Amino acid sequence: MAVREIFAGVPWWVKWVVVPVIALFVFGGLIVGIVSFLISLLFKVLILVAIVGALLYVVRKFMSSKSRGDW
Numbered sequence: 001m002a003v004r005e006i007f008a009g010v011p012w013w014v015k016w017v018v019v020p021v022i023a024l025f026v027f028g029g030l031i032v033g034i035v036s037f038l039i040s041l042l043f044k045v046l047i048l049v050a051i052v053g054a055l056l057y058v059v060r061k062f063m064s065s066k067s068r069g070d071w
Helices: 003-007 012-067
Strands: none
Touching: none
């Protein structure tokens, strides 16, 4: 039995409103978990980039002041 055969006799609002709402209700926790994981991962990547950028800035500043003969 194909999905088209199952949905052949139902009204449009069942296909386009009720079924997606039920799917969101059933899989909503999974969807929220995946989205929150991706946002958390993106935030951690941005923090890593900021820390590495700051470290490179400090090292370059230190190396340029050291090469001028401040010792």
